Amino acid sequence: xxxxxxxxxxxxxxxxxxxxxxxxxxxxxxxxxxxxxxxxxxxxxxxxxxxxxxxxxxxxxxxxxxxxxxxxxxxxxxxxxxxxxxxxxxxxxxxxxxxxxxxxxxxxxxxxxxxxxxxxxxxxxxxxxxxxxxxxxxxxxxxxxxxxxxxxxxxxxxxxxxxxxxxxxxxxxxxxxxxxxxxxxxxxxxxxxxxxxxxxxxxxxxxxxxxxxxxxxxxxxxxxxxxxxxxxxxxxxxxxxxxxxxxxxxxxxxxxxxxxxxxxxxxxxxxxxxxxxxxxxxxxxxxxxxxxxxxxxxxxxxxxxxxxxxxxxxxxxxx
Numbered sequence: 043x044x045x046x047x048x049x050x051x052x053x054x055x056x057x058x059x060x061x062x063x064x065x066x067x068x069x070x071x072x073x074x075x076x077x078x079x080x081x082x083x084x085x086x087x088x089x090x091x092x093x094x095x096x097x098x099x100x101x102x103x104x105x106x107x108x109x110x111x112x113x114x115x116x117x118x119x120x121x122x123x124x125x126x127x128x129x130x131x132x133x134x135x136x137x138x139x140x141x142x143x144x145x146x147x148x149x150x151x152x153x154x155x156x157x158x159x160x161x162x163x164x165x166x167x168x169x170x171x172x173x174x175x176x177x178x179x180x181x182x183x184x185x186x187x188x189x190x191x192x193x194x195x196x197x198x199x200x201x202x203x204x205x206x207x208x209x210x211x212x213x214x215x216x217x218x219x220x221x222x223x224x225x226x227x228x229x230x231x232x233x234x235x236x237x238x239x240x241x242x243x244x245x246x247x248x249x250x251x252x253x254x255x256x257x258x259x260x261x262x263x264x265x266x267x268x269x270x271x272x273x274x275x276x277x278x279x280x281x282x283x284x285x286x287x288x289x290x291x292x293x294x295x296x297x298x299x300x301x302x303x304x305x306x307x308x309x310x311x312x313x314x315x316x317x318x319x320x321x322x323x324x325x326x327x328x329x330x331x332x333x334x335x336x337x338x339x340x341x342x343x344x345x346x347x348x349x350x351x352x353x354x355x356x357x358x359x360x361x
Contacts, residue, residue, distance in 0.1 A: 139308035
């Protein structure tokens with residue numbers, strides 16, 4: 043925080059210096075131009091070779107030239123300062139997000155690794171009943187799945203902007219949703235995942251692996267931000283031109299001014315210093331990139347009952 047304040051002060055100091063230097067240059071140039079005009083006028087009167095009208099005309103042209111060049115120069119400096127200011131603060135914000143991302147990833151990696159080490163140690167050193175062993179192995183599976191999901195998100199985000207290759211094929215969205223709902227309900231028993239899959243066979247042209255990541259991130263996001271709620275809804279519908287997927291949560295909702303920001307890499311809502319919700323800020327960025335690749339329209343809507351609705355409209359695959 044102290045460094046940011048120091049940079050802010052230096053930035054405004056440089057801006058103030060440039061503006062003051064330009065103002066002083068303009069004053070001096072105008073003064074010098076006026077002095078030259080007065081000298082020429084005196085010379086014209088003394089020598090009577092040049093009319094005062096010609097001197098006046100030349101002075102006005104010179105004055106307009108100085109003012110025009112000055113305005114162009116001032117405008118160029120102002121635009122340059124604004125662009126530098128914008129780039130500077132964008133870089134600072136990105137740097138802060140990257141630092142928060144590293145802290146989040148460190149914590150997210152450390153938690154399942156610590157849990158797995160503890161489970162292995164417990165199984166190796168304690169005499170446990172079959173039921174206790176089964177419970178610990180189930181916990182180990184959940185932590186491994188969590189760790190795998192985190193690593194996959196990091197790798198996918200790194201590849202998404204350049205090297206990720208999509209393999210599009212005929213995909214049954216309904217079957218994929220039912221499979222992912224079953225997986226999430228198994229590892230999250232606190233919040234009920236209600237499935238409203240109205241079409242048993244909704245086909246779209248999709249990369250099945252990428253689509254799975256998209257669905258997983260949307261469901262995980264809904265569960266994460268629905269603390270205190272009893273349910274989320276996964277809904278799919280079909281019309282003549284599109285297949286829609288909606289993930290409906292009953293959490294705090296998303297402010298209008300943050301709806302575009304949350305789709306940026308590393309961005310997370312709220313204050314990083316007091317945040318309680320886990321995450322890395324990559325999930326919704328991945329969702330946006332996969333949606334773009336599938337030519338799907340992504341909308342973030344207010345849930346009338348509280349919370350948010352993430353809706354995706356995919357072009358329907360005619361069969």
